[in-house]
Amino acid sequence: MGAPAIEARGLVKSFDGKEAVRGIDIAVPEGSIYGILGPNGAGKTTTLRMLLGIIEPDSGTRTLLGHERPLEAAKIVGYLPEERGLYPAMTAKEAIAFMGALRGLPLDIGRKRGEILLRQNGLADYVDKPIKTLSKGMAQTIQLFGTIVHKPKLVVLDEPFSGLDAINQGRLESLIRDEAAAGTTIIFSTHVIHHAERLCERIAIIAGGRIRFEGLVSAARDRLRPQVRLKARNAEGGWRGALPADAREANGFWQFELPKEGIEPLLKGLMDGGAGIEELSIERPGLHDAFVAIAGEAAAREMADGVGAEFGKAA
Amino acid sequence: MMGLLEAAWVIARRDFLATVYSRTFVIFLMMPLLLFGVAFAAGQAGERADQEARQAQVALVVDSQTVAALQQARDALVAGTSELNFPRLSVVAPAEHPDTQAQALLADDSGAYSAVVTGTLDHPVLTGPAKIDDYIGRRMALILDEARARAALAGAHIALPPTQFRRVLTAEAAGNLHSVRHFMARSAQVIIFTITLLLATMMVTNLIEEKSNKVIEVLAASVPLDSVFFGKLVAWLGVSLLGITLWAGVLATLYLFTQVLTQWVSLPVAPAIGWPIFILLTLLYFTSNFMLLGAVFLSVGAQASNVKEIQTVSMPITMMQVMFLLLAGTTISATGGALFWTAFIFPLSSPLSMIALAVQSETLWPHLVALVWQFLWVAIFVRVAAIMFRQTVMKSGGKVSLFTAFRAKA
Numbered sequence: 114m115g116a117p118a119i120e121a122r123g124l125v126k127s128f129d130g131k132e133a134v135r136g137i138d139i140a141v142p143e144g145s146i147y148g149i150l151g152p153n154g155a156g157k158t159t160t161l162r163m164l165l166g167i168i169e170p171d172s173g174t175r176t177l178l179g180h181e182r183p184l185e186a187a188k189i190v191g192y193l194p195e196e197r198g199l200y201p202a203m204t205a206k207e208a209i210a211f212m213g214a215l216r217g218l219p220l221d222i223g224r225k226r227g228e229i230l231l232r233q234n235g236l237a238d239y240v241d242k243p244i245k246t247l248s249k250g251m252a253q254t255i256q257l258f259g260t261i262v263h264k265p266k267l268v269v270l271d272e273p274f275s276g277l278d279a280i281n282q283g284r285l286e287s288l289i290r291d292e293a294a295a296g297t298t299i300i301f302s303t304h305v306i307h308h309a310e311r312l313c314e315r316i317a318i319i320a321g322g323r324i325r326f327e328g329l330v331s332a333a334r335d336r337l338r339p340q341v342r343l344k345a346r347n348a349e350g351g352w353r354g355a356l357p358a359d360a361r362e363a364n365g366f367w368q369f370e371l372p373k374e375g376i377e378p379l380l381k382g383l384m385d386g387g388a389g390i391e392e393l394s395i396e397r398p399g400l401h402d403a404f405v406a407i408a409g410e411a412a413a414r415e416m417a418d419g420v421g422a423e424f425g426k427a428a
Numbered sequence: 429m430m431g432l433l434e435a436a437w438v439i440a441r442r443d444f445l446a447t448v449y450s451r452t453f454v455i456f457l458m459m460p461l462l463l464f465g466v467a468f469a470a471g472q473a474g475e476r477a478d479q480e481a482r483q484a485q486v487a488l489v490v491d492s493q494t495v496a497a498l499q500q501a502r503d504a505l506v507a508g509t510s511e512l513n514f515p516r517l518s519v520v521a522p523a524e525h526p527d528t529q530a531q532a533l534l535a536d537d538s539g540a541y542s543a544v545v546t547g548t549l550d551h552p553v554l555t556g557p558a559k560i561d562d563y564i565g566r567r568m569a570l571i572l573d574e575a576r577a578r579a580a581l582a583g584a585h586i587a588l589p590p591t592q593f594r595r596v597l598t599a600e601a602a603g604n605l606h607s608v609r610h611f612m613a614r615s616a617q618v619i620i621f622t623i624t625l626l627l628a629t630m631m632v633t634n635l636i637e638e639k640s641n642k643v644i645e646v647l648a649a650s651v652p653l654d655s656v657f658f659g660k661l662v663a664w665l666g667v668s669l670l671g672i673t674l675w676a677g678v679l680a681t682l683y684l685f686t687q688v689l690t691q692w693v694s695l696p697v698a699p700a701i702g703w704p705i706f707i708l709l710t711l712l713y714f715t716s717n718f719m720l721l722g723a724v725f726l727s728v729g730a731q732a733s734n735v736k737e738i739q740t741v742s743m744p745i746t747m748m749q750v751m752f753l754l755l756a757g758t759t760i761s762a763t764g765g766a767l768f769w770t771a772f773i774f775p776l777s778s779p780l781s782m783i784a785l786a787v788q789s790e791t792l793w794p795h796l797v798a799l800v801w802q803f804l805w806v807a808i809f810v811r812v813a814a815i816m817f818r819q820t821v822m823k824s825g826g827k828v829s830l831f832t833a834f835r836a837k838a
Binding site: 162165166167168169184187192194196197198199200201202203211212214215216217256 | 434435438442446450638641642643644645646647648649650651652818822
């Protein structure tokens with residue numbers, strides 16, 4: 114793991130007396146793809162905005178690429194806000210160049226790079242089209258290009274996949290991987306777990322304004338024991354004593370968590386007890402299962418439903 | 429961090445070009461024509477209607493010779509002043525009893541006579557209520573005096589030639605200069621005030637559009653809000669200066685054109701400080717006034733979430749600015765006192781007061797002091813506007829003290 118591109122300690126933020134973020138600690142390694150997961154209203158956007166210096170925390174500290182004042186790193190940071198913002202009358206190329214110029218990139222270079230990005234992504238016909246004539250997804254893509262046109266060291270994306278169709282979501286995943294491969298640190302928030310599962314090395318799970326988990330995706334999954342699925346030829350026998358107490362049967366299959374002792378003692382017990390193993394599989398839990406275990410069923414349900422605004426109050 | 433000015437320049441350039449290439453700019457260019465056109469037309473129409481309504485009608489129930497004498501006398505008096513300065517004379521054929529006829533004419537609603545003249549030039553009778561004495565009575569007396577004088581001169585065979593002055597020319601008359609400069613000072617104040625108010629409102633509308641476009645989030649994440657506000661002020665200042673240059677160009681061309689047509693080329697009366705410095709000071713005071721008021725509008729107007737709300741929040745500021753205009757207006761006539769000095773010192777009235785001073789006084793150094801003073805307040809206002817925006821609109825609740833507000837911040 115490299116030095117942290119972002120490090121935050123004890124970030125707290127309240128709006129109108131209500132705590133939206135209640136002490137966030139995050140360390141995003143340089144060059145990694147880092148996901149912030151949580152239902153709507155969990156505090157993801159507020160956290161990102163504090164990390165970027167758009168809003169000041171009530172308490173806590175943060176450094177962005179080594180800068181205690183985030184705007185000092187503005188030239189090497191790219192940010193795609195959750196609520197996309199572009200000037201409707203600007204052309205696609207000019208919009209990309211303008212966003213680069215805000216980050217210190219000369220306009221003429223921004224225009225050239227913007228045109229290249231558009232052409233490389235099959236949008237050559239839209240180079241000089243005003244934003245107001247583009248679809249929402251396309252405008253979002255333009256803004257994403259504006260976020261990376263100045264070749265930042267850190268890219269912060271707030272819900273980048275929302276509003277994109279499946280094809281564009283795939284393109285965005287590729288783009289994130291390409292940027293990371295080029296050494297850029299990527300941090301993005303999402304309430305769709307499978308994007309994080311596919312892209313991230315590390316994640317933070319936020320619910321109710323608190324970090325519920327921070328670490329490797331594999332570590333999150335390791336919070337749950339692997340699931341064993343067993344089909345035995347013999348319905349009864351001494352092998353049943355080898356099953357853990359919480360094992361349950363459904364449709365002829367036994368399901369239970371792999372015991373802490375591992376697979377070998379289990380196999381020995383089954384075989385010695387005469388189970389007659391017909392099928393046996395061990396499945397590693399997915400991130401969704403880990404999320405449910407970490408953040409709770411309610412948060413997971415809200416993630417799935419996309420309605421979690423009230424969660425923060427309940428948590 | 430990008431430099432404050434570098435970031436402000438990026439914002440300013442975008443806003444300037446976006447505005448100049450938009451319909452807003454065309455409307456802005458047309459605005460003075462529309463405003464002055466409507467005001468002029470309304471004023472003209474209203475004044476004419478008022479004057480016509482006010483101009484009294486007097487019935488002449490006299491013989492034809494007296495009618496001719498009175499009408500000639502009136503024409504002679506009107507030629508030197510205005511038709512509207514004297515009552516209209518209507519001839520009514522005399523009846524058997526002129527006094528009774530006069531009473532009947534005044535009682536007749538359809539006649540609309542304010543008074544009736546009967547009798548002769550030497551023994552005229554004016555019939556009407558007492559309240560006509562000041563206006564109609566005095567003017568009819570002037571007409572009768574003129575008619576009688578003309579008749580007397582004609583009787584004595586005396587022909588008076590029109591008066592011919594022997595002219596002694598001077599460069600200027602102090603009384604005339606004072607009067608013209610008084611008008612010029614007032615006009616300069618009103619023009620700066622009007623354009624500033626117009627532009628400040630347009631600028632805030634533009635900011636609200638950015639809030640609704642969510643562009644402001646992108647800007648706030650990239651550059652300090654001070655730069656955003658300063659950039660916007662500079663952009664709209666540029667827009668206004670471009671507009672003013674175009675208007676001035678058109679006016680100068682029209683002025684020269686009329687001068688050439690009349691084969692007489694001259695500059696209008698110069699302000700006390702001289703035209704070149706006055707033009708420079710006008711631009712500088714317009715700049716400071718615009719940036720001061722613009723910063724106030726930005727800080728308060730940015731709290732609004734739509735154009736309708738802007739109108740609500742702008743109203744008190746506009747009213748206050750009108751009061752500052754009136755305050756600045758006191759410096760044109762007064763020469764001292766608390767109000768006089770307050771108008772010069774208070775930041776929001778200082779530019780307007782100082783431009784009036786430039787018209788009336790040739791001393792330069794107060795302008796240098798005033799400009800430093802005003803631009804110091806521009807910096808303070810922009811900083812406060814950015815803090816207010818961050819605190820209330822961006823909901824960023826960092827603690828702000830007088831010290832932290834003005835130290836260098838990222």
